[in-house]
Amino acid sequence: MTRLDIPTPALLVDVAALDRNISRMARFFATLPCKVRPHFKAHKTPAIARRQLAAGSCTGLTCATVAEAEVVARFCLDVLVANEVVDGDKCARLAKLASAVRLTVAVDSEAGLLQLARAAAAAGVTIGVLVDVNVGQERCGVLPGQPALTLARLVAGAPGLTLRGLMGYEGHLQPMRDRAEREARARAAMALLVDSAELLRQHGLPCEVVSAGGTGTFDISGQVAGVTEIQAGSYALMDSDYGALEMPFEYACSILGTVVSRPAADRCVADCGHKAMTKDHGLPTVKDLPGATVVSLNDEHATITLHGDSAVEIGDRLELRPSHIDPTMNLHDVCYAMDGDRVIDVWPIEGRGYAEHRHGVRL
């Protein structure tokens, strides 16, 4: 099967580029005390996660949802859910996973920790906890310092839970274009986290894990003394948003479309709209077609302006670079693993969607 045989729109993965990205990240952490815990939510694809684990320098995998953790626990023995889970049923599902893998979950409230502790006690398991600290993103997380210590004490005293440390995701800094500013602010954010970890230890609490970081800060936060793991995800496949940051990673993902209309000399329309890639981080870019620009995405259409003399014809294939990889992967059932124009495998994106609804809801 070749590129020409793939029904469009479709999501392609350039396997050689993917492997180079994975090995660059693994090599970066190989000699550092800090390691990488690749974020599964960036691709939701077990075949890719297995390559990340095989490359080494990994503490395990990061997940954003319980459904992702259920997929990941089939092949990875150390799973972090770097997100708050407060629903009783979901906590019960986590407790079930904790009987099979070393599971750690982020917590930022007493209510959340009580739900998790209840589920752990009911299942007779122990669930690891990282206290989630707000290091400036202003999303989830307790404040650094005393509030982190207070919640950590509650976790340490809760039956069924074991305090493993802290996490603090500096998500607000990941896309920052200016490298010097990104560096300075990431270091300041990590200082809040590392100081909080020290405060826990001074009060006799365990804090073996200090988890942070993403693709935009892996080499900054990953070199701050005291940070033990980096939750980077997008680096494996990359997107045009991160591409603008001059990262040491290549584009390894594209959306394949077919030109379905050529209504003007300077315009063509392809069959890959925002049901095939998201536009929350801007419009995609066009691969290997100099001077071509995506000017709009509709449900099923990408409208592209061309150089007047462009030889694009109806029926031609073209590829677009998504601007935001995580939600784009979530739109597809499979990705085509490519070696040049040749399809070498088709990888299910098993963690996509909200798997729990697929098997029917109990009424």
Ligand SMILES: Cc1ncc(COP(=O)(O)O)c(C=O)c1O
């Ligand atoms: C909690 C958490 N950690 C890490 C990441 C890093 O992901 P990426 O490397 O794709 O920026 C994210 C991304 O949103 C996140 O939400």
